[in-house]
Amino acid sequence: MSTVERVPPPRSYLEEGYGLRSWLTTHDHKRIAILYALGITFFFFLGGLAAALVRLELVTPAGDLMSAETYNKAFTFHGVVMVWFFLIPSIPATLGNFLLPLMIGARDVAFPRLNLFSWYLYVGGGVFTLLCLLLGGVDTGWTFYTPFSTLFSTSHVLLAVVGVFIVGFSSIFTGLNFIVTIHTLRAPGMTWFRLPLFVWSMYAVALVMVLATPVLAMTLSLIALERLFGVGIFDPALGGDPVLFQHFFWFYSHPAVYIMILPAMGVVSELITAGARRRIFGYRFMVYAIIGIAVVGFLVWGHHMFVAGQSMYASIVFSILSFIIAVPSAIKVFNWTATLYRGDIGFDAPMLYALGFVGLFMLGGLTGLFLAATALDVNLTDTYFVVAHFHYIMVGGAVMAYLGGIHFWWPKITGRMYSEAWARFAAILMFFGFNLTFFPQYILGYEGMPRRYHEYLPQFQVWNVLSSAGATILGAAYLLPLFYLAWSLRHGARAGPNPWDARGLEWQTASPPPPHNFEQTPTVTEGPYAYR
Amino acid sequence: MNARPARPQRTHRSGPRPPSLAGNLWTLAALLLLLVLSAGSALLRLGPFNEVANLGIAAVKALLVLTVFMRLKTDNALLRIVASTGFAWLAVLIALSLADVLTRQPLLAPW
Amino acid sequence: MSARTHPVPEQFDDPVQQREAATLGMWAFLATEVLFFGVLFAGYTLCRVMFPEAFAEGSRHTDMLLGTIETAVLLTSSCAVALSVREVQLGGRRAATAMLALTAALGIAFLVMHGFEYYAEYREGLIPAIRYTQQGVYARGMEIFYCLYYFITLFHSLHVTVGVLLLGVMAWRTWHRAFDQDYHTPLELTALYWHLVDIVWIFVYPLIYLVGRSG
Ligand SMILES: [Cu+2]
Numbered sequence: 001m002s003t004v005e006r007v008p009p010p011r012s013y014l015e016e017g018y019g020l021r022s023w024l025t026t027h028d029h030k031r032i033a034i035l036y037a038l039g040i041t042f043f044f045f046l047g048g049l050a051a052a053l054v055r056l057e058l059v060t061p062a063g064d065l066m067s068a069e070t071y072n073k074a075f076t077f078h079g080v081v082m083v084w085f086f087l088i089p090s091i092p093a094t095l096g097n098f099l100l101p102l103m104i105g106a107r108d109v110a111f112p113r114l115n116l117f118s119w120y121l122y123v124g125g126g127v128f129t130l131l132c133l134l135l136g137g138v139d140t141g142w143t144f145y146t147p148f149s150t151l152f153s154t155s156h157v158l159l160a161v162v163g164v165f166i167v168g169f170s171s172i173f174t175g176l177n178f179i180v181t182i183h184t185l186r187a188p189g190m191t192w193f194r195l196p197l198f199v200w201s202m203y204a205v206a207l208v209m210v211l212a213t214p215v216l217a218m219t220l221s222l223i224a225l226e227r228l229f230g231v232g233i234f235d236p237a238l239g240g241d242p243v244l245f246q247h248f249f250w251f252y253s254h255p256a257v258y259i260m261i262l263p264a265m266g267v268v269s270e271l272i273t274a275g276a277r278r279r280i281f282g283y284r285f286m287v288y289a290i291i292g293i294a295v296v297g298f299l300v301w302g303h304h305m306f307v308a309g310q311s312m313y314a315s316i317v318f319s320i321l322s323f324i325i326a327v328p329s330a331i332k333v334f335n336w337t338a339t340l341y342r343g344d345i346g347f348d349a350p351m352l353y354a355l356g357f358v359g360l361f362m363l364g365g366l367t368g369l370f371l372a373a374t375a376l377d378v379n380l381t382d383t384y385f386v387v388a389h390f391h392y393i394m395v396g397g398a399v400m401a402y403l404g405g406i407h408f409w410w411p412k413i414t415g416r417m418y419s420e421a422w423a424r425f426a427a428i429l430m431f432f433g434f435n436l437t438f439f440p441q442y443i444l445g446y447e448g449m450p451r452r453y454h455e456y457l458p459q460f461q462v463w464n465v466l467s468s469a470g471a472t473i474l475g476a477a478y479l480l481p482l483f484y485l486a487w488s489l490r491h492g493a494r495a496g497p498n499p500w501d502a503r504g505l506e507w508q509t510a511s512p513p514p515p516h517n518f519e520q521t522p523t524v525t526e527g528p529y530a531y532r
Numbered sequence: 533m534n535a536r537p538a539r540p541q542r543t544h545r546s547g548p549r550p551p552s553l554a555g556n557l558w559t560l561a562a563l564l565l566l567l568v569l570s571a572g573s574a575l576l577r578l579g580p581f582n583e584v585a586n587l588g589i590a591a592v593k594a595l596l597v598l599t600v601f602m603r604l605k606t607d608n609a610l611l612r613i614v615a616s617t618g619f620a621w622l623a624v625l626i627a628l629s630l631a632d633v634l635t636r637q638p639l640l641a642p643w
Numbered sequence: 644m645s646a647r648t649h650p651v652p653e654q655f656d657d658p659v660q661q662r663e664a665a666t667l668g669m670w671a672f673l674a675t676e677v678l679f680f681g682v683l684f685a686g687y688t689l690c691r692v693m694f695p696e697a698f699a700e701g702s703r704h705t706d707m708l709l710g711t712i713e714t715a716v717l718l719t720s721s722c723a724v725a726l727s728v729r730e731v732q733l734g735g736r737r738a739a740t741a742m743l744a745l746t747a748a749l750g751i752a753f754l755v756m757h758g759f760e761y762y763a764e765y766r767e768g769l770i771p772a773i774r775y776t777q778q779g780v781y782a783r784g785m786e787i788f789y790c791l792y793y794f795i796t797l798f799h800s801l802h803v804t805v806g807v808l809l810l811g812v813m814a815w816r817t818w819h820r821a822f823d824q825d826y827h828t829p830l831e832l833t834a835l836y837w838h839l840v841d842i843v844w845i846f847v848y849p850l851i852y853l854v855g856r857s858g
């Protein structure tokens with residue numbers, strides 16, 4: 001790693017102001033990214049705490065630690081917080097906000113004030129969710145299925161719904177900002193097919209945010225109205241249809257999976273090319289795959305409803321479409337592998353995270369095909385197989401990539417290098433902890449253990465104990481970066497503008513970048529990943 | 533403040549040219565005529581074609597507003613794509629959920 | 644405050660780029676609005692497929708004449724706001740302000756007429772959860788129709804209210820020379836928003852007022 005001392009750079013964005021006020025009123029996309037990072041980290045560990053409670057309860061078959069109601073609230077809180085307050089904003093709002101303008105050679109996003117407003121919405125939504133927790137929580141599961149959420153649940157459904165509604169607007173505005181920024185603010189010479197794949201993934205994700213989130217917001221409003229006034233279109237006693245709710249909910253929530261995984265794919269494309277010193281294999285295919293996933297992702301939502309009373313014929317259509325979306329995902333895995341082939345692979349921490357991502361994403365994706373098959377899904381619905389599947393995608397995939405990205409761009413964001421040894425150790429520990437936590441859950445699900453119960457049959461105990469032990473390791477691995485990254489802020493070696501010798505406009509400016517990103521608006525003359 | 537690129541400064545007058553007054557007024561006249569047509573056809577006994585007429589006329593009216601009043605006809609093509617995307621996605625939502633409801637085994641109403 | 648000295652924010656190169664960004668942003672926002680309302684329309688479609696007769700019966704209880712007048716009012720207001728943008732582009736400040744005021748007034752007229760409709764429905768006992776007194780074989784299905792009717796029209800009226808406020812601000816700013824031939828993006832965006840409110844209503848009209856009229 002080159003840690004060459006450089007002449008003191010011009011005033012960086014970190015030196016724009018030091019007071020709290022200078023941060024809370026900033027319009028600089030880089031500072032807003034950091035504000036998001038703080039919020040997201042807070043919610044990540046809060047949601048993690050809820051997961052810890054769940055895993056602790058499941059060490060023994062008997063429901064001895066907490067009541068069924070408390071358990072329901074624990075996993076609901078875990079789901080709500082992790083989905084809307086961590087995973088959805090994680091990469092787009094932090095790395096995306098920070099890097100998007102840098103990568104396309106812009107001075108800021110198109111609407112800086114709207115960007116700051118999005119963050120306040122995020123915080124506002126968070127406040128409602130915390131309020132909901134403090135007043136006793138909500139027990140519907142993160143999916144808010146009717147009629148339970150509208151008629152029977154006695155917990156604070158309304159507060160939770162309001163929290164998610166508000167944070168939804170935060171993601172709509174972020175998406176809108178990204179779309180306009182990419183369309184209008186590219187530097188001279190930065191044509192569409194010279195954009196780094198990370199930017200493409202941000203574009204796709206912004207598309208999904210803008211087109212899917214309003215559907216969620218309106219559906220949640222309908223829940224709130226139905227709960228408040230006792231009338232609506234979801235209540236079967238009034239002639240309504242709860243399956244309609246599931247249609248609307250999954251119209252958002254399946255694409256939401258791609259809000260989580262597309263940015264991860266973008267990050268990994270950057271990490272792998274830089275780590276292997278190779279041009280990305282099949283750049284155009286990667287772009288088409290990203291857009292393909294974003295669009296086809298809107299056509300598959302019914303695979304969540306195979307046993308919900310959806311018509312058999314619709315299920316068949318949704319099943320086939322779900323198989324189709326595996327194709328672009330597979331193209332991406334194939335191209336990453338081909339990029340690594342004959343690469344000059346260095347095993348720095350970001351690369352370890354990226355490789356971890358590829359493996360875990362593949363396992364998660366392949367088990368997704370099991371669930372897309374209607375016949376098999378009937379057996380596996382609502383078992384731990386599903387839980388393991390989506391945790392492989394979201395935790396094994398999205399969180400690994402997020403942390404990989406944080407490590408890769410850490411020197412750019414802070415101007416400091418972290419401890420490489422600790423970072424590698426954390427990455428490896430995380431990989432093992434993750435597999436130990438979630439692989440047993442595949443087996444449990446296959447054997448028929450249902451999800452969302454606080455007690456289970458004694459024959460499942462061995463795998464559950466293994467899973468909880470893995471969760472302990474995973475938790476420790478997640479805490480590690482908190483310490484060594486914080487340590488690096490003061491004691492880390494100073495990073496030059498381009499410590500990884502990577503391509504991409506963000507590496508051509510100082511670390512940390514000056515307030516308006518570039519001394520001179522760059523002119524782009526070649527495609528991305530000009531390695532070899 | 534960093535240097536702006538050497539691109540020549542363009543002025544504000546880049547949007548669509550102002551449309552003609554007559555064009556706008558004729559469009560309003562057409563819209564009101566379609567409204568009358570729509571109300572009238574709804575009173576005739578056309579069977580399923582009542583619905584076709586209702587929605588067809590509404591679609592034409594919406595297109596008129598989009599192309600003339602909102603100037604999609606003259607403004608840049610990207611905006612036309614963005615506008616159609618919203619409606620296309622709505623069509624997906626309705627079409628695929630209808631695919632379920634229309635092919636379901638009929639459930640008896642609870643009353 | 645003069646339009647000629649309107650500064651270009653530093654993330655943009657020039658005013659053209661700024662306008663492109665602003666209109667693209669507005670259209671993207673309108674696409675989300677389409678999907679916001681879209682959920683309600685999708686709910687309407689699916690429920691209507693389940694209870695076609697009840698929906699026709701419910702629609703016959705609405706006030707078709709008032710609905711038609713409201714539609715005409717909104718269509719006219721849409722034309723008026725389009726003309727105000729045109730006037731600003733041609734430099735006509737007075738006419739533009741007048742057009743904006745007319746648009747806002749038509750919007751308010753729409754809201755008032757709709758208020759009368761709501762009141763009539765209250766007296767007839769057609770408001771689910773508040774005063775619903777319908778009996779008979781279609782009563783339950785009609786309740787769903789009226790639920791959707793209220794969700795859609797209230798959400799739409801909310802948009803009209805926001806639109807009227809925006810139009811008021813724009814009229815005030817136009818009068819005070821905030822806009823001219825060179826710079827009038829906020830006015831343009833407000834007009835786009837108002838047109839969308841109109842488009843939503845164009846679809847509300849046949850789906851709420853015209854079902855089963857010939858039966
Ligand atoms: Cu899914």
